[in-house]
Amino acid sequence: MLGNDWLKRATAETSPYTAGNLGAPVLAAIQGRTCQESVGVVGIINESAFGCAGGGIRFDDAVEHVLSLAPSKFRAETVPLVDCAGRVIAAPFEARLDLPGFDRSAMDGYAVSCADLKTGAWLPTIGRTAAGEAPGRLCPNSAHRIMTGAPVPNGADAVIAQENVYQRGSMLQIGAVPPVGSNVRRRREDIRIGQKLIAEGATLDWRHIAVLAAQGVQYVSVLRRPRVTLLSSGRELRGQGESLAPGEIHDSNLPMLAALLHAGGAVVPAMRSSLRHAAIDADLVLTTAGISVGEEDYVRHALRDLGAELAVHKVAMKPGKPLA
Numbered sequence: 001m002l003g004n005d006w007l008k009r010a011t012a013e014t015s016p017y018t019a020g021n022l023g024a025p026v027l028a029a030i031q032g033r034t035c036q037e038s039v040g041v042v043g044i045i046n047e048s049a050f051g052c053a054g055g056g057i058r059f060d061d062a063v064e065h066v067l068s069l070a071p072s073k074f075r076a077e078t079v080p081l082v083d084c085a086g087r088v089i090a091a092p093f094e095a096r097l098d099l100p101g102f103d104r105s106a107m108d109g110y111a112v113s114c115a116d117l118k119t120g121a122w123l124p125t126i127g128r129t130a131a132g133e134a135p136g137r138l139c140p141n142s143a144h145r146i147m148t149g150a151p152v153p154n155g156a157d158a159v160i161a162q163e164n165v166y167q168r169g170s171m172l173q174i175g176a177v178p179p180v181g182s183n184v185r186r187r188r189e190d191i192r193i194g195q196k197l198i199a200e201g202a203t204l205d206w207r208h209i210a211v212l213a214a215q216g217v218q219y220v221s222v223l224r225r226p227r228v229t230l231l232s233s234g235r236e237l238r239g240q241g242e243s244l245a246p247g248e249i250h251d252s253n254l255p256m257l258a259a260l261l262h263a264g265g266a267v268v269p270a271m272r273s274s275l276r277h278a279a280i281d282a283d284l285v286l287t288t289a290g291i292s293v294g295e296e297d298y299v300r301h302a303l304r305d306l307g308a309e310l311a312v313h314k315v316a317m318k319p320g321k322p323l324a
Contacts, residue, residue, distance in 0.1 A: 087222035099191040111156035159183035
């Protein structure tokens with residue numbers, strides 16, 4: 001979900017200024033401009049160059065109010081495990097399997113029973129188990145050839161790494177008696193059935209996917225992504241790749257906002273030409289430009305004709321006011 005914390009984090013990752021001070025990086029880049037970092041928002045500068053008087057609500061308050069207009073929680077949907085990165089899990093997940101699910105060898109070597117061993121003794125090699133095979137059985141007073149990840153044979157309680165033995169044909173000489181449990185990954189030492197692994201509301205990443213995959217999960221219940229429609233207005237605006245006539249500029253707001261929303265996990269559908277359709281299809285509608293009091297600012301009038309109201313207007317940040 002998109003939230004105040006997400007907006008503050010996105011700001012902090014790209015700005016050396018106070019979290020929530022979205023206008024500060026742009027303002028500081030303008031030679032001679034200053035900002036009031038101590039209050040957490042960009043200070044209002046009453047200069048004719050900005051074209052508006054001071055005043056307005058705090059940036060953080062504006063963000064919280066806008067987010068309150070969108071649904072606080074979205075319905076759950078099921079997606080394949082490979083598609084759930086970046087999604088918010090809809091319910092807590094508890095382990096269904098023990099990991100490891102059996103005692104397994106951590107090394108290529110020889111499974112032995114420590115009680116049968118003496119330093120310098122020779123043992124015959126009887127049996128062999130590789131990863132993916134069923135566990136074998138250790139014969140008394142012998143060693144069992146074993147590969148990394150293979151189940152430890154019944155009767156064995158340690159694995160000696162192959163580089164720590166002297167081999168002559170099928171016979172092994174033991175250099176030193178290992179402690180019980182050496183080079184053995186015990187069942188349940190990582191995860192136990194019923195253990196809480198992922199909290200509800202967690203944003204899933206590669207670590208969660210690894211855990212879910214190890215639990216045999218194929219599909220995951222996640223929250224639907226927020227749908228945010230972007231409307232960019234302005235007679236002077238042209239898309240990227242289009243040639244510019246005198247007085248025209250490339251639209252930078254639309255790609256910037258789309259990138260921010262995508263990074264936050266939102267679905268940004270194609271731009272609509274109608275505010276009415278946008279409001280029906282989206283959880284949140286963001287418009288850029290056309291909201292001031294100029295003769296060419298049409299968004300305010302379009303909203304009024306639809307019976308809508310401006311939920312936020314005049315935010316205390318510079319550059320940027322009026323912001324609605």
